[in-house]
Amino acid sequence: xxxxxxxxxxxxxxxxxxxxxxxxxxxxxxxxxxxxxxxxxxxxxxxxxxxxxxxxxxxxxxxxxxxxxxxxxxxxxxxxxxxxxxxxxxxxxxxxxxxxxxxxxxxxxxxxxxxxxxxxxxxxxxxxxxxxxxxxxxxxxxxxxxxxxxxxxxxxxxxxxxxxxxxxxxxxxxxxxxxxxxxxxxxxxxxxxxxxxxxxxxxxxxxxxxxxxxxxxxxxxxxxxxxxxxxxxxxxxxxxxxxxxxxxxxxxxxxxxxxxxxxxxxxxxxxxxxxxxxxxxxxxxxxxxxxxxxxxxxxxxxxxxxxxxxxxxxxxxxxxxxxxxxxxxxxxxxxxxxxxxxxxxxxxxxxxxxxxxxxxxxxxxxxxxxxxxxxxxxxxxxxxxxxxxxxxxxxxxxxxxxxxxxxxxxxxxxxxxxxxxxxxxxxxxx
Amino acid sequence: xxxxxxxxxxxxxxxxxxxxxxxxxxxxxxxxxxxxxxxxxxxxxxxxxxxxxxxxxxxxxxxxxxxxxxxxxxxxxxxxxxxxxxxxxxxxxxxxxxxxxxxxxxxxxxxxxxxxxxxxxxxxxxxxxxxxxxxxxxxxxxxxxxxxxxxxxxxxxxxxxxxxxxxxxxxxxxxxxxxxxxxxxxxxxxxxxxxxxxxxxxxxxxxxxxxxxxxxxxxxxxxxxxxxxxxxxxxxxxxxxxxxxxxxxxxxxxxxxxxxxxxxxxxxxxxxxxxxxxxxxxxxxxxxxxxxxxxxxxxxxxxxxxxxxxxxxxxxxxxxxxxxxxxxxxxxxxxxxxxxxxxxxxxxxxxxxxxxxxxxxxxxxxxxxxxxxxxxxxxxxxxxxxxxxxxxxxxxxxxxxxxxxxxxxxxxxxxxxxxxxxxxxxxxxxxxxxxxxxxxxxxxxxxxxxxxxxxxxxxxxxxxxxxxxxxxxxxxxxxxxx
Numbered sequence: 001x002x003x004x005x006x007x008x009x010x011x012x013x014x015x016x017x018x019x020x021x022x023x024x025x026x027x028x029x030x031x032x033x034x035x036x037x038x039x040x041x042x043x044x045x046x047x048x049x050x051x052x053x054x055x056x057x058x059x060x061x062x063x064x065x066x067x068x069x070x071x072x073x074x075x076x077x078x079x080x081x082x083x084x085x086x087x088x089x090x091x092x093x094x095x096x097x098x099x100x101x102x103x104x105x106x107x108x109x110x111x112x113x114x115x116x117x118x119x120x121x122x123x124x125x126x127x128x129x130x131x132x133x134x135x136x137x138x139x140x141x142x143x144x145x146x147x148x149x150x151x152x153x154x155x156x157x158x159x160x161x162x163x164x165x166x167x168x169x170x171x172x173x174x175x176x177x178x179x180x181x182x183x184x185x186x187x188x189x190x191x192x193x194x195x196x197x198x199x200x201x202x203x204x205x206x207x208x209x210x211x212x213x214x215x216x217x218x219x220x221x222x223x224x225x226x227x228x229x230x231x232x233x234x235x236x237x238x239x240x241x242x243x244x245x246x247x248x249x250x251x252x253x254x255x256x257x258x259x260x261x262x263x264x265x266x267x268x269x270x271x272x273x274x275x276x277x278x279x280x281x282x283x284x285x286x287x288x289x290x291x292x293x294x295x296x297x298x299x300x301x302x303x304x305x306x307x308x309x310x311x312x313x314x315x316x317x318x319x320x321x322x323x324x325x326x327x328x329x330x331x332x333x334x335x336x337x338x339x340x341x342x343x344x345x346x347x348x349x350x351x352x353x354x355x356x357x358x359x360x361x362x363x364x365x366x367x368x369x370x371x372x373x374x375x376x377x378x379x380x381x382x383x384x385x386x387x388x389x390x391x392x393x394x395x396x397x398x399x400x401x402x403x404x405x406x407x408x409x410x411x412x413x414x415x416x417x418x419x420x421x422x423x424x425x426x427x428x429x430x
Numbered sequence: 431x432x433x434x435x436x437x438x439x440x441x442x443x444x445x446x447x448x449x450x451x452x453x454x455x456x457x458x459x460x461x462x463x464x465x466x467x468x469x470x471x472x473x474x475x476x477x478x479x480x481x482x483x484x485x486x487x488x489x490x491x492x493x494x495x496x497x498x499x500x501x502x503x504x505x506x507x508x509x510x511x512x513x514x515x516x517x518x519x520x521x522x523x524x525x526x527x528x529x530x531x532x533x534x535x536x537x538x539x540x541x542x543x544x545x546x547x548x549x550x551x552x553x554x555x556x557x558x559x560x561x562x563x564x565x566x567x568x569x570x571x572x573x574x575x576x577x578x579x580x581x582x583x584x585x586x587x588x589x590x591x592x593x594x595x596x597x598x599x600x601x602x603x604x605x606x607x608x609x610x611x612x613x614x615x616x617x618x619x620x621x622x623x624x625x626x627x628x629x630x631x632x633x634x635x636x637x638x639x640x641x642x643x644x645x646x647x648x649x650x651x652x653x654x655x656x657x658x659x660x661x662x663x664x665x666x667x668x669x670x671x672x673x674x675x676x677x678x679x680x681x682x683x684x685x686x687x688x689x690x691x692x693x694x695x696x697x698x699x700x701x702x703x704x705x706x707x708x709x710x711x712x713x714x715x716x717x718x719x720x721x722x723x724x725x726x727x728x729x730x731x732x733x734x735x736x737x738x739x740x741x742x743x744x745x746x747x748x749x750x751x752x753x754x755x756x757x758x759x760x761x762x763x764x765x766x767x768x769x770x771x772x773x774x775x776x777x778x779x780x781x782x783x784x785x786x787x788x789x790x791x792x793x794x795x796x797x798x799x800x801x802x803x804x805x806x807x808x809x810x811x812x813x814x815x816x817x818x819x820x821x822x823x824x825x826x827x828x829x830x831x832x833x834x835x836x837x838x839x840x841x842x843x844x845x846x847x848x849x850x851x852x853x854x855x856x857x858x859x860x861x862x863x864x865x866x867x868x869x870x871x872x873x874x875x876x877x878x879x880x881x882x883x884x885x886x887x888x889x890x891x892x893x894x895x896x897x898x899x900x901x902x903x904x905x906x907x908x909x910x911x912x
Contacts, residue, residue, distance in 0.1 A: 098666060098774035099803070121672060143619070156622060157591055164865070172865040173858070178770045180802040181839035182577050182626050183846055183857055184884065185866040186590065189622030198618075199865075210672030233532065239555075239646035241711050262714045269713035318614045322532040351533075352613055378595055378610025398616045404606045408618045410872035427617045 004058070006037045009081075013040045016054055017047035021088075029083055031063065031071050032389045036080040043088040045163065045171065045202040052200065053169020055082050055420070062167070062421050064196045066107055066135030070142055072386040074195055074397050074425045084200070086137050092116045093203060094177075101160065101177055103205040106137030117208065125152035125209040129303035137201050143193030147259070147299070150349050151243030152209055156192040161205035164191060167421045172199075179207045190411070197426025198415040212261035216271035217244075217292045220256040220282040225249050225332065228256060229325035231281055232348045236321065238277060240270055245349035248299055249328065251341070256282070256348065257299055302345035302356060313357040313364055313387030317344075317371070319380030321351035327374070331355070334370060338363035354385065361388060365395045377402040401428040431471040431514070435492050439474060439516065442484035447522075449473040458517050461502040461509040462564075466848050470497070470511030475519045479597065479605065479635040482518065486633055487603025489516055495878045498633045500540060500572030503564045505766060506847025508576065508628045508883055515878075518633060520571050526550055527636065534641040535594065535611050540571025540634050544578075547639065556641040559586040562843070563751045571634055577626030579843040581677045581750070582707075584801035586642070588843075590625040597636035598624065601874040611638050623869055628845050629880040631873040645709035648676075649719040650743045653731040654700035658682055658796070661702035662776045664729035665800045668706065669773070671725060673718050677707040678801035684760065685753045685795040685808065692756035695749025698733045704800065705746050753797045754808065761793065761810030763819070767826045768844035769833035773803040782832045783807055790825050792818070804842035805833070831856065846884045854886050864889070 006024050013022035021043060025036040042048045055062050060081035065071065086107030093103040097120035104113055104124075110131040114123045127146035128139055138144075140162075145154040152158070161175030164187075174187035191201055222228050228247060235245060235258060244259035260270040271286045278284045287295050305311050319327050328344050335342035340363050346353030357364050364387075371382045377400055384397040401408070405428055412430040415421075424430075440448045449455055450472055459467045471494075476482045489496045495515035502509055511517040524541035531554055536547060544565040547558040561580035562568055568578070574596065579588045586592075595609035608621040624631055655661040661680055668675060681689065681703045690697055697703055706722055708715050726734055737743035757764040771779050780796065787794040795808040807829050811822035830840045830853055840846070840853045854863060863885060871891030873879070881888065 096772060096774070098670065099772040100669060101772070143614075153587075153591065156619060157587065166865065170861045170864070172861045174862065174865065176837070176839050176857075178772055178803055178838050178842075180579060180583065180588070180770050180799070180804045180842040182588075182843060183839050183841050183850075184854065184862070185869050186577070186623050186626050187865060187869065189590070189619055190869065192622070193619050210674065213672070236534070237643065239643055239711060241714070262711075263717045266711065266713035266717045270711050273711075316614070318612045320530075320533040320535070320611045350613055375612075378607060378612065378615065380612045381614065381616050383614075383616050401617045402607055402615070403604075404608050404617065404620055406604075407600065407606060407620060407872060411618060411620070411869060414868040414872045430618070 010038050012054060013038065013051055016050045017042045021047065025083060031080065031083070032076040034077050034080055036063065036083040038081070039083045039085060041085045041088050045089070045165065048089070048200065048202055049165045049169045049171050051084065052165050052167055056167045056169065056418065059418060060420065061423055063425070064200050064422060066138035067109060067130070067133040069130040069134045070138055070144070070386070072389070073142065075429050076389045076392050078424055086135060086202070089202060095120065096177070097122055100208045101179065101205060102208055103177060103203055104136050105203050106201050107135050110134055110136065110139060118211065121211045122208045123211050124158065124206055126155060126158070129300065136204060140192050140201055140204055141194065141196045147244035147246045147257070147347070149347055150245045151241070151261070156189050158206040159188045159192055159204060160207055162188045162191060162201050163203045164199040164201050166199045167416045167418070175205065177205050193427070195426045196422040197412060197430045198421070200421070212267070214264040214267040215259060215261045215288070215292060216267045217287045217295060218258040218271050218274045218278070218284055219287055219295055220258065220278050220284040222254045222256065222282040225254045225325065226329055227281060228254055228348070231256060231278055232325065233322065234277055235274060236349050240274055242274070242349070246299060246346065247348035247353060248302065248345040250343040257295060299345065302343065302354065311386055313391060314385040315355040315357060315368065316352065316383045316385050317355055317380070318352045319375060321349060323380070324348060324351045324353065327380070328353070330374070331367070331371060334367055338367055340364060340367060361391045361394065364391055368395050372399045396429070398428050435488070435494065436472060438488055439472065439485065442488065443474045443476050443481050447475045447477065447481070449475070458499065458502070458511055458519065461499070461504040461507060463505050463507045463847070463849055466507035466510050468511050468513050470517035471514050473517040473519055475522045477522045479599070482633055482635050483599045483603055483605055485516060485518055486599045486601065489878060490602045490876070493876070493878070495881050497880045498571070498575070498629045500569035501543070501567055503568040504572060504576060504845060504847065505768070506841070506845040506849040508845050508847035508880070509572070510848050512881065520569065523635065530611070531556065533611060535638055536641055537636060537638045538570055540569060540574070540637060542570050544568050544570060544573055551641055555644050557644055558639055559592055559642050560589050563754070570637055570639070574625050574634055574637060575627065575629045576843070576845045579799070579804070581679055581799060584678060584799065585674050585676045590622060592640045593621065593625055593637060594640050595638035596621055596624060596634050598632035598634045600632050601876065601879040609638070628847060628884050630870060630884055631879065647712040647715040648707065648709040648743070649715050650705065650707040650737040650746055651723065651726070652697065652735045652746050653704045653706070653726040654698040654733040655702040655704065655729070655731055656700065658702040658780050659777045660730055661704050662800070664704060664726050664731065665773065667725035667729055668722055669801070671721055673708070673721060675706050675722070675801060676709040677705065678799070679705040679750050680798045680800040681750065681753060682796040684793060685757070685797050688756035688760045688795065689749045689753050691759040693748050693752045695745050697749055700732060705750055754806070757795060757808045757810065762812045762814065763810070763822070765809040765811065765822045765826045767805070767807045767809065767829050768841050769805050769830050769838060770842040771803045771805065771833050771836040771838035773800065775836040775838070776800070776803065779805070779832050779836050783829060786825060786828060790821060792822060792825055794825070799842070802842070803838065827853070848883055851884060851886050854884070867891070
């Protein structure tokens with residue numbers, strides 16, 4: 001490897017996919033402080049395939065990037081030869097609005113896709129953080145989601161087909177363009193959440209949802225984190241159908257945001273019923289229009305850098321829904337005793353929240369370790385999604401995977417025998 | 431089969447858990463697809479995970495293929511036994527292990543019937559969403575293998591959306607766990623690929639399912655139209671109004687007549703009938719149901735009946751769910767096809783099916799999950815007429831090519847199994863199929879777990895652990911090494 005100069009490598013990519021598709025990397029391209037040797041931005045699926053075929057024949061370590069919003073997730077990168085960007089694959093290939101499906105290139109941002117789909121009052125019903133920059137490929141690779149997962153599921157629930165490029169440059173597809181289809185293995189779902197360690201998704205097909213004409217959000221401010229448990233349990237056990245049931249809790253305040261989206265009358269009525277159900281257990285009001293938008297923007301602040309410019313550590317905590325609040329109460333005490341700032345926001349109805357931690361890395365590492373000891377495999381997990389590379393080096397970002405890890409490794413070996421593709425960044429360090 | 435192998439097998443499952451008698455084995459030679467038959471070498475009926483593990487491990491060590499089977503209601507020959515292999519019948523593992531209502535979870539053994547899951551939590555106001563037509567007699571293990579759907583999957587999704595965790599025995603006998611009661615278990619989504627793998631990756635021994643709260647309101651209507659095209663327009667109108675019904679089912683004249691003869695649901699005589707069901711919160715259902723009625727009227731429905739009672743709703747569904755079996759009333763034999771098209775291609779594909787019916791001289795009834803474009807053409811034939819069974823088979827195959835031409839799939843819910851493996855190359859390229867094989871090779875490098883299903887030509891995996899042995903299929907020239 002070392003004998004081939006970076007310039008020569010750049011020239012080889014250009015020869016395959018055009019003059020403006022490759023360049024030597026700069027410090028701006030660094031991932032976790034590691035600077036790749038070159039950057040390629042193929043402009044078509046075929047060019048992607050040709051580049052990957054070449055890269056694997058040269059035994060280059062390849063890392064794939066989209067909007068670069070989640071590069072601080074997972075295990076820190078080792079050396080990278082080729083940073084492969086999906087930036088030029090950004091087209092909505094098809095919007096079959098009569099069939100409620102769409103096929104999209106991986107590099108399109110979620111916001112741009114939903115702007116296109118809005119022409120027919122439909123959307124890809126996801127609202128993960130950073131939608132203006134996060135790409136379809138990156139969201140699929142991380143199976144990331146936001147508040148509306150309560151109503152619409154995660155990307156793994158919407159995906160119905162993919163076209164992928166394997167590390168050997170073979171182009172393959174799985175699934176199709178119809179919502180109901182059981183022909184062959186569901187490789188689309190396998191790739192969703194794989195952190196790009198098996199193959200590169202170049203286009204994907206999803207089922208869509210209609211955009212609801214009306215929305216209401218019930219904002220409930222609670223006296224304590226503890227007191228939110230009963231309210232969440234009651235809402236979850238009710239026949240109400242919220243599209244979001246979010247908790248946001250800091251040392252100062254705990255609140256719930258419960259969203260209903262439907263036709264005007266139904267959204268309003270469900271919101272009123274939810275407010276009645278909360279009763280005197282919290283201070284609640286029903287938000288609509290601009291006020292509602294502001295409330296959700298403020299909620300999204302949990303995933304935005306603070307005034308100091310850093311996001312701190314994002315720790316995704318998952319457990320069975322009824323154990324969520326007790327776990328957070330226990331965590332809060334642990335955080336205080338370790339001198340850590342902690343806030344939590346996320347899917348109260350599903351048992352999945354993101355903690356934001358600030359404070360010494362030693363103390364964070366201790367908290368994460370203790371939390372993992374509390375959660376048994378299958379009933380909960382704590383995954384470091386973002387944060388200081390030093391923390392992610394000290395503590396395994398993934399935590400225990402369980403007895404299926406050998407199978408995951410076997411799958412990785414079959415797809416990428418040389419360990420070249422997003423090496424080490426896959427879940428469990430694949 | 432080898433006597434020492436059978437003795438070892440009997441030691442694992444005990445004498446009453448093994449079937450060796452040729453006559454008794456005939457019970458298992460076919461699943462719901464009766465045209466494909468193969469008597470297993472031996473059948474076992476394990477009662478515990480440990481027994482399943484023992485059986486699979488023994489098969490692995492002895493190089494004997496094995497096939498897991500639930501209730502045998504599958505319609506693609508996915509549970510067809512291997513003549514030289516072990517059939518692992520899961521029906522005795524039928525306990526509900528844990529009901530956890532605060533978390534809306536239920537954990538069951540694979541032999542539990544689909545409907546029994548919902549029954550177990552009905553009094554508490556919960557249910558399990560996937561509802562294949564065979565739900566009274568099909569097992570959850572089989573549902574997982576096939577990624578079963580049902581009439582209500584338009585809104586609620588398929589088995590893969592409702593299975594949260596599984597305990598399984600890998601083809602080498604290792605016990606592993608995928609997913610769990612909590613969401614987002616770290617790691618690859620192996621559960622997502624295990625579901626729908628048609629029993630070719632592992633034998634599942636325990637399953638954790640998500641439960642849903644029963645909807646507060648349900649409204650169902652039946653609308654009669656003068657053509658399938660008009661009914662199709664109504665479906666388009668509903669979807670473009672931004673409504674996702676719980677179910678939209680269509681039946682054509684032939685299947686309506688058959689259902690009428692069989693279960694007397696008192697459906698109007700019409701060229702097409704739609705059943706549309708909305709469920710959810712009271713306010714939503716009330717508001718949207720009025721819109722659905724309006725759309726049906728605009729699409730020139732000749733008659734609209736709204737179910738006023740649960741009994742009336744049950745009658746609508748009885749007529750629909752009886753459609754397959756009812757074809758026996760109007761035709762000595764029939765072949766149930768399962769294909770999918772983008773919903774908007776319905777008129778075009780129905781036109782082609784109609785022309786095919788006229789050309790072949792065989793009557794073809796049509797039942798669809800119209801909301802998601804899943805067609806179930808019923809090709810009628812008479813086995814007593816020379817060559818007609820083969821003709822029906824050819825006609826059914828041709829319908830699949832129409833589905834593929836329209837951008838659809840060769841199966842929406844019945845699976846590929848042994849029946850449609852030969853059609854896979856029409857839908858997938860060699861590279862697509864090789865990619866799926868990478869998954870299979872990771873799970874089952876020795877090709878012992880339900881071999882011969884899903885994929886057209888067996889491809890052997892490289893890097894088989896242990897000393898290289900020529901696979902019998904390879905030696906016989908029936909397979910090549912990947």
